[in-house]
Amino acid sequence: MRIFLKRLAGMLVVLVGVVLLLFIMLRIIPGSPVTTLLGERASQQVIDRMTEELGLNDPLFMQFLRYVGNALHGDFGTSYKLNRPVSALIMSAFPNTVRLSIFAALFAWGVGIIAGIISAICKNQQRFRLLSSLIDRLFMGGALVGVSMPVFMTCLFLQYFLAYRVQLFPLSGFDQPLSVVLPAIALGWNSAGTVARMTRSSLLEVMQADYISTARAKGRGSAGIILCHALKNSMLPVVTMMALQISSMLSGAVITETVFGINGIGRLAVTAIQSRDMPLLQGTVIFTTILVMLGNLAADTLYSVLDPRIRREG
Amino acid sequence: MEEKKMDLSQSQQEDLASQIGDENGVKDTLLELLLHNKLAVFSAVVILIIALAAIFAPVVAPYSFEEIDPMARLSPPSATHILGTDELGRDVFSRLIYGSRLSLLVGILPTLVSMFIGVVLGLVSGYFGGKVDYVIMRLADIMLAFPSLLLAMVVMYTLGSSTINIFVALALINWASVARVVRSHTLSLKESEYVEAARSIGVSSGIIMLRHVLPNCVPSLIVLFTLNVPSAILSESSLSFLGIGAQRPAASWGLMVTDGQQFLFNQPWLCLAPCVAIMIVVLAFNFLGDGLRDVLDPYMKNQ
Numbered sequence: 237m238r239i240f241l242k243r244l245a246g247m248l249v250v251l252v253g254v255v256l257l258l259f260i261m262l263r264i265i266p267g268s269p270v271t272t273l274l275g276e277r278a279s280q281q282v283i284d285r286m287t288e289e290l291g292l293n294d295p296l297f298m299q300f301l302r303y304v305g306n307a308l309h310g311d312f313g314t315s316y317k318l319n320r321p322v323s324a325l326i327m328s329a330f331p332n333t334v335r336l337s338i339f340a341a342l343f344a345w346g347v348g349i350i351a352g353i354i355s356a357i358c359k360n361q362q363r364f365r366l367l368s369s370l371i372d373r374l375f376m377g378g379a380l381v382g383v384s385m386p387v388f389m390t391c392l393f394l395q396y397f398l399a400y401r402v403q404l405f406p407l408s409g410f411d412q413p414l415s416v417v418l419p420a421i422a423l424g425w426n427s428a429g430t431v432a433r434m435t436r437s438s439l440l441e442v443m444q445a446d447y448i449s450t451a452r453a454k455g456r457g458s459a460g461i462i463l464c465h466a467l468k469n470s471m472l473p474v475v476t477m478m479a480l481q482i483s484s485m486l487s488g489a490v491i492t493e494t495v496f497g498i499n500g501i502g503r504l505a506v507t508a509i510q511s512r513d514m515p516l517l518q519g520t521v522i523f524t525t526i527l528v529m530l531g532n533l534a535a536d537t538l539y540s541v542l543d544p545r546i547r548r549e550g
Numbered sequence: 551m552e553e554k555k556m557d558l559s560q561s562q563q564e565d566l567a568s569q570i571g572d573e574n575g576v577k578d579t580l581l582e583l584l585l586h587n588k589l590a591v592f593s594a595v596v597i598l599i600i601a602l603a604a605i606f607a608p609v610v611a612p613y614s615f616e617e618i619d620p621m622a623r624l625s626p627p628s629a630t631h632i633l634g635t636d637e638l639g640r641d642v643f644s645r646l647i648y649g650s651r652l653s654l655l656v657g658i659l660p661t662l663v664s665m666f667i668g669v670v671l672g673l674v675s676g677y678f679g680g681k682v683d684y685v686i687m688r689l690a691d692i693m694l695a696f697p698s699l700l701l702a703m704v705v706m707y708t709l710g711s712s713t714i715n716i717f718v719a720l721a722l723i724n725w726a727s728v729a730r731v732v733r734s735h736t737l738s739l740k741e742s743e744y745v746e747a748a749r750s751i752g753v754s755s756g757i758i759m760l761r762h763v764l765p766n767c768v769p770s771l772i773v774l775f776t777l778n779v780p781s782a783i784l785s786e787s788s789l790s791f792l793g794i795g796a797q798r799p800a801a802s803w804g805l806m807v808t809d810g811q812q813f814l815f816n817q818p819w820l821c822l823a824p825c826v827a828i829m830i831v832v833l834a835f836n837f838l839g840d841g842l843r844d845v846l847d848p849y850m851k852n853q
């Protein structure tokens with residue numbers, strides 16, 4: 237519990253830093269957002285009044301305090317272009333991003349862990365050396381190919397082959413039950429490769445432990461040892477890594493949502509940049525970053541629950 | 551735990567050095583070890599070929615990247631246009647070759663700059679400790695808290711979309727992980743006897759960091775470099791794909807994918823070709839990085 241509170245405090249320091257850094261970065265741009273908002277032809281009087289109304293004349297620090305104060309009440313400002321509260325826009329996009337990410341994570345973890353286990357079993361197999369080593373290499377090569385594919389590539393390949401050539405799934409949108417499949421696979425693809433590599437190397441490391449030798453001395457087969465003895469312990473680093481994947485998944489969601497036309501947070505951020513909508517961009521990035529940080533906190537906590545050694549050391 | 555692992559790797563290297571006798575001997579064996587990894591060697595050759603094609607693009611490419619053939623718009627792959635042409639009648643293969651210039655440069659230059667920033671901050675942070683360490687590490691935490699693509703997008707928003715600004719953005723945002731690695735190396739190295747000895751004869755902190763601490767970080771830095779290059783290439787192509795990176799008519803692979811997207815179903819080569827090009831380069835760097843890590847930094851493998 238004490239560790240948890242310490243982590244929470246550290247997280248708050250970082251969060252304040254994140255908001256401050258973002259706040260400064262979005263405000264050192266030459267040219268006032270008001271000109272973007274009203275267009276080039278607006279009269280000076282209108283511009284002045286708007287600047288005053290948005291509080292852009294106040295010192296930066298005052299603006300920051302006011303922003304944080306409002307944000308704590310759930311008010312992230314109003315979108316310039318869409319003219320709706322940023323928090324409402326985020327809340328309407330959030331469920332879609334969550335649904336997409338959950339399915340992507342299920343795909344990544346399922347495929348990744350199974351591929352990692354098969355690979356590790358093959359690596360440790362004594363019989364059929366040639367075949368099993370081939371399978372191991374094939375899986376690990378495939379995992380590295382998965383890691384090396386840009387997200388938009390997976391999206392476009394899936395669209396071309398599974399939605400156009402073989403019309404199994406809808407091409408885009410997010411309204412049919414099956415429409416989550418392709419975006420989720422596209423988004424989970426990279427993580428699946430990372431999880432597979434991690435599972436394999438962690439399993440192989442655990443296989444060096446003494447209690448594995450004991451099990452082997454008792455005459456258990458290599459698959460039995462992996463599934464009954466090694467798997468549970470080898471999952472510890474994989475759990476942490478899964479949480480770290482949340483960050484890269486939310487990065488990937490930006491692209492997946494754009495390609496598949498899903499109304500999610502990532503697409504909202506892209507729209508915000510394209511229309512130079514500062515409050516919207518600020519809101520989406522802060523919101524996403526908080527999600528990432530909560531994910532990391534959950535992973536840390538889970539890790540110390542799963543592994544008592546960490547608790548004692550910490 | 552991290553520090554313990556590193557001590558091992560160091561002592562292992564020292565063992566190796568004492569067995570073989572001199573430093574050159576170690577380098578020879580490391581190179582030999584790397585040459586045993588056929589995939590890494592093959593990847594290095596692929597990277598070399600692409601680099602040569604990028605440098606000599608005007609000689610290698612059959613057409614210029616902006617040369618328009620109005621008679622052959624959207625033509626499928628053929629003898630005259632190996633990978634077909636795009637909607638303006640430009641040769642896709644030639645544009646791929648010119649695009650490799652941007653991809654390789656954007657992979658290498660910003661990574662070098664960000665690694666320089668990371669090394670300096672990591673050394674200072676680990677060596678001096680205390681408040682300096684706290685501030686630098688919290689700054690690194692803040693940078694790492696952002697999803698990387700979103701941070702890059704925000705920087706591009708601030709700087710404005712252009713090819714040069716991608717370089718600046720990627721150089722500014724990728725230093726944090728390097729700083730962490732260098733810091734953890736520095737923390738364990740500064741306890742070593744030779745640093746103690748150097749300090750006792752009055753060698754200045756700057757010299758100690760440069761001559762005694764930094765050289766021991768080099769193996770990890772080489773590995774980090776080969777693994778950071780592909781991620782920078784992916785960031786550039788993602789930004790350009792979203793339309794906030796390189797601007798037309800530049801030949802950027804990410805931009806080519808975006809432009810080809812509307813022709814995905816009838817002229818699929820327009821987006822699939824640059825996609826495959828990106829994948830090959832990234833894969834080659836990843837394989838090479840994996841091979842180098844096995845040789846240079848065996849204990850980093852599971853992190």
